[in-house]
Amino acid sequence: MKAGVLRERSGALLLVLPVLVFMAVFFLWPLWAMVTAAFVDDAVSKVLPRTAASIVSWNGQGVPSEAAHKALVQDLRAATDEQALGEAVRRLNSAASGFRTLLGRTIPAVKAASDPAQVDLLAIDPRWKDTRFWMALKEAMPPYTDRNILAAVDMKRDASGSIVLEAADASAHRLIMLRTLLVAAMVTIACAVIGLPYAMLAASLTGWKRSVLLLAVVLPLWTSLLVRTAAWFILLQNEGLINRALQAIGLIDSPLPLIFNRLGVVIAMTHVLLPFMVLPIYSVILGIPRNLMSAAQSMGAGPVRAFWRVLLPLSLPGLLSGSLLVFMVAIGYYITPALLGGANDQMISSVIAFYATGTANWGLAGALGLMLLGVTTVLYTIYGRFSTSPQVPGA
Amino acid sequence: MRPFIRFESVSKAFGSLTVVNALDLAIEKGEFVSLLGPSGSGKTTILMMLAGFERPTQGAIYLDGKRIDHLPPYRRQMGVVFQNYALFPHMSVAENVAFPLEMQRVPRAEITERVERALDMVKLKQLKDRRPSQLSGGQQQRIALTRALVFEPSVILMDEPLGALDKQLREHMQLEIRELHKRLGLTIVFVTHDQSEALTMSDRIAVFNAGRIEQIDVPQVIYDTPRTRFVAEFIGETNLIEAKVASVDNQVARLSLGAGLSARAHAGNGLSAGQTASFSLRPERIRLGASPEGSNALDMTITDCIYHGDHMRVQLTRDEFSLVARCERLAGNWTVGAPVVASFDPSDCTVLTQ
Numbered sequence: 001m002k003a004g005v006l007r008e009r010s011g012a013l014l015l016v017l018p019v020l021v022f023m024a025v026f027f028l029w030p031l032w033a034m035v036t037a038a039f040v041d042d043a044v045s046k047v048l049p050r051t052a053a054s055i056v057s058w059n060g061q062g063v064p065s066e067a068a069h070k071a072l073v074q075d076l077r078a079a080t081d082e083q084a085l086g087e088a089v090r091r092l093n094s095a096a097s098g099f100r101t102l103l104g105r106t107i108p109a110v111k112a113a114s115d116p117a118q119v120d121l122l123a124i125d126p127r128w129k130d131t132r133f134w135m136a137l138k139e140a141m142p143p144y145t146d147r148n149i150l151a152a153v154d155m156k157r158d159a160s161g162s163i164v165l166e167a168a169d170a171s172a173h174r175l176i177m178l179r180t181l182l183v184a185a186m187v188t189i190a191c192a193v194i195g196l197p198y199a200m201l202a203a204s205l206t207g208w209k210r211s212v213l214l215l216a217v218v219l220p221l222w223t224s225l226l227v228r229t230a231a232w233f234i235l236l237q238n239e240g241l242i243n244r245a246l247q248a249i250g251l252i253d254s255p256l257p258l259i260f261n262r263l264g265v266v267i268a269m270t271h272v273l274l275p276f277m278v279l280p281i282y283s284v285i286l287g288i289p290r291n292l293m294s295a296a297q298s299m300g301a302g303p304v305r306a307f308w309r310v311l312l313p314l315s316l317p318g319l320l321s322g323s324l325l326v327f328m329v330a331i332g333y334y335i336t337p338a339l340l341g342g343a344n345d346q347m348i349s350s351v352i353a354f355y356a357t358g359t360a361n362w363g364l365a366g367a368l369g370l371m372l373l374g375v376t377t378v379l380y381t382i383y384g385r386f387s388t389s390p391q392v393p394g395a
Numbered sequence: 396m397r398p399f400i401r402f403e404s405v406s407k408a409f410g411s412l413t414v415v416n417a418l419d420l421a422i423e424k425g426e427f428v429s430l431l432g433p434s435g436s437g438k439t440t441i442l443m444m445l446a447g448f449e450r451p452t453q454g455a456i457y458l459d460g461k462r463i464d465h466l467p468p469y470r471r472q473m474g475v476v477f478q479n480y481a482l483f484p485h486m487s488v489a490e491n492v493a494f495p496l497e498m499q500r501v502p503r504a505e506i507t508e509r510v511e512r513a514l515d516m517v518k519l520k521q522l523k524d525r526r527p528s529q530l531s532g533g534q535q536q537r538i539a540l541t542r543a544l545v546f547e548p549s550v551i552l553m554d555e556p557l558g559a560l561d562k563q564l565r566e567h568m569q570l571e572i573r574e575l576h577k578r579l580g581l582t583i584v585f586v587t588h589d590q591s592e593a594l595t596m597s598d599r600i601a602v603f604n605a606g607r608i609e610q611i612d613v614p615q616v617i618y619d620t621p622r623t624r625f626v627a628e629f630i631g632e633t634n635l636i637e638a639k640v641a642s643v644d645n646q647v648a649r650l651s652l653g654a655g656l657s658a659r660a661h662a663g664n665g666l667s668a669g670q671t672a673s674f675s676l677r678p679e680r681i682r683l684g685a686s687p688e689g690s691n692a693l694d695m696t697i698t699d700c701i702y703h704g705d706h707m708r709v710q711l712t713r714d715e716f717s718l719v720a721r722c723e724r725l726a727g728n729w730t731v732g733a734p735v736v737a738s739f740d741p742s743d744c745t746v747l748t749q
């Protein structure tokens with residue numbers, strides 16, 4: 001009996017196993033990779049383990065002791081993994097410029113020396129007298145860092161280790177994050193302005209008219225995002241349908257700038273995200289008993305007042321969940337701003353992509369990604385609150 | 396006197412389906428009229444036409460002499476109590492009751508006072524800050540009623556307002572509504588499919604069948620002298636008797652009931668010797684044992700006897716003719732198989748059309 005239950009249980013487990021594996025491989029693992037990329041910083045300490053061990057005792061004044069010099073020489077001689085070494089050099093060079101050329105001269109000399117004990121770093125290059133390079137080495141040694149997460153919000157540690165703002169022209173992550181939130185807010189408002197009346201209209205109709213309206217809003221969900229964005233590209237460009245039509249009927253003389261600016265991004269994103277607004281509102285309205293509007297009218301409320309006092313307040317939960325949903329999806333948008341926006345319309349996802357694929361700065365990409373994830377998680381929590389709260393009692 | 400509400404050959408069709416058929420109905424001011432009929436007989440549609448949510452396909456509706464069937468609902472000044480109460484879930488009890496007053500643009504201070512007074516009347520003042528979802532069914536019902544009354548509408552319309560309540564609460568609310576009707580002199584049109592509800596509450600009952608009025612009259616007349624077979628069967632329990640009219644003499648018909656039995660009945664007009672007709676005889680009008688002077692007396696056999704607590708239901712048979720009698724529990728000791736004389740007055744045997 002007990003064995004039977006156990007077998008049944010394990011059978012059930014086997015059935016969900018593919019899902020669990022899928023989740024682990026395509027969701028948890030990338031997430032974990034992002035977190036580690038943001039916080040782990042072992043490119044240098046992996047290649048120079050002996051240096052790491054001996055430099056910790058250095059107080060940061062002048063140059064470290066002879067032992068640290070020896071350790072560095074040993075490490076450089078032992079470093080055979082070209083890729084790992086290159087990674088470490090890049091990391092060090094980003095902390096102290098000039099490190100690349102310094103090591104470029106040092107490494108061949110160290111490797112060529114017959115007796116490592118006789119190697120004098122200062123003789124190879126006098127720059128080894130400079131505290132700046134040794135400081136960069138020391139700071140690159142701890143395996144974990146908050147450098148990326150600070151950089152994500154335009155901050156850094158200064159020479160004394162306290163957290164300060166980055167120079168205003170050096171980094172623009174805050175600006176881009178703000179812009180992302182702004183664009184998302186604009187799209188959310190546009191979706192709400194169009195989506196609320198649309199959902200109300202759809203809910204008030206019956207039969208095929210309702211089906212057509214719903215289909216019109218759901219259909220875009222079934223087409224690829226890229227195709228939809230490309231379609232807007234065709235519509236909005238200077239020689240596009242909209243400008244041609246407006247010029248043909250003589251409303252404008254020269255084409256309106258509809259593309260490669262914020263307007264184009266907002267138009268296209270609103271179209272793409274409209275279903276996420278319409279569907280929650282629609283379902284909430286369907287749940288409102290019809291006789292509430294009749295009751296309001298019987299008590300002397302004309303259509304307008306019945307709308308303001310009854311239908312609109314009761315639709316608000318739908319509007320709220322729709323808005324949160326649209327906002328959440330919008331802040332992660334990437335392709336549409338990239339194709340339809342100008343240089344000043346790029347959103348945080350584009351920046352993440354730039355760091356990840358453009359400069360291979362996975363640490364910063366991970367930190368920015370975490371920030372985006374954080375914002376989304378907060379919004380999602382709020383969304384969960386609103387979408388589960390009961391509003392219409394047992395009618 | 397001119398009736399307060401008047402339907403003048405009003406018809407309503409949804410597509411090809413005619414739901415209300417050439418309805419003529421007049422309701423006096425201060426009257427409590429029930430629209431009684433089975434589900435689907437068009438009662439709600441009639442109420443909705445009166446309230447303004449449906450437009451008649453044909454005919455005219457008058458309120459206080461003015462034609463209203465073209466007016467939108469919010470111009471009609473009628474208080475409507477809906478089937479599921481239709482309380483606004485996002486407003487408190489007090490806000491719900493204040494709503495119609497706000498719509499009439501009554502001054503703020505007066506609204507507060509009238510809401511207090513109205514809630515006091517139904518003894519729910521202590522609940523005024525609650526949401527409707529926090530109230531019991533009976534309390535919701537009373538708030539819906541209060542909300543319909545508070546702006547002193549000319550007419551109160553109720554669509555099966557007590558349908559969702561349990562039996563005890565329903566009976567309590569029936570009395571309460573009746574009491575309010577008397578005290579405030581309200582004109583009430585009350586839709587129900589519950590015949591006992593209609594009988595206890597109404598001044599007059601209109602019995603509906605398939606979009607037509609079968610009979611409209613005070614409850615006693617509806618019950619005692621149903622005019623049609625439908626009314627006789629829908630209201631209370633009855634013995635339907637198919638009989639041949641042997642002779643008609645001075646408004647009294649002599650019927651042959653079959654199985655060699657005969658009886659006299661009030662014929663009314665239009666009965667002639669030789670025809671067959673249907674008659675209704677209420678079970679409680681049948682006496683067992685004694686047969687007073689002037690009553691019909693039938694020799695029957697008791698074939699079943701069912702105990703119902705406060706009364707007995709006795710099945711009487713003679714060959715293919717059978718009756719059900721309803722007797723006081725203590726009226727006698729009836730044994731199955733025993734012969735008995737069943738008697739009833741000729742006036743209790745009512746001829747039915749159709």
Ligand SMILES: Nc1ncnc2c1ncn2[C@@H]1O[C@H](COP(=O)(O)OP(=O)(O)O)[C@@H](O)[C@H]1O
Binds near residue numbers: 432434
């Ligand atoms: N809006 C409508 N469209 C089509 N048919 C309707 C509509 N409203 C009511 N009916 C039909 O009219 C008939 C009478 O309905 P109703 O007036 O609600 O009856 P009752 O209230 O007596 O149960 C029913 O057969 C119903 O299906």
Ligand SMILES: [Mg+2]
Binds near residue numbers: 438439554
């Ligand atoms: Mg009904």
